[in-house]
Amino acid sequence: MKSPIANRVDTIFVHVTDLKRAVEWYGRLLGAEVKGEVQSPIYTFDMGAGRPGLTLDDHRFDDIYELKPTNHPIFNLSTSDIEAAYGHVMSIGAEIASAIRHFPDLSEFSFRDPDGNVIAICTCFS
Structure with missing residues (x-):
């Protein structure tokens, strides 16, 4: 069956409570340079050509979100x-x-x- 959904992953979302702290930590983990200013609600690390990005999301605008x-x-x-x-x-x-x-x-x-x-x-x- 043909699907309107592409057979690929564009990004992986990781839910965090403090975006700036998380970006610094993941930058150290990955040995990746933090590019540009870190601003809520998301920051995406480029994981290489043809690979999904790694997006950190602090849900700043979601009033009822609870990280679990x-x-x-x-x-x-x-x-x-x-x-x-x-x-x-x-x-x-x-x-x-x-x-x-x-x-x-x-x-x-x-x-x-x-x-x-x-x-x-x-x-x-x-």
């Missing part, structure tokens, strides 16, 4: 060195949600951002 982080990863980031990524995440003070686990086709761990959102980092073997 989940206990499972909302997305994953990639690394070619899982041990170095783990050390980097620890160095920025993130709370580890699960230690590095090794599987036949990938290694991964997860951690929490300052708002409690769980993110995974994976190394995939092909």
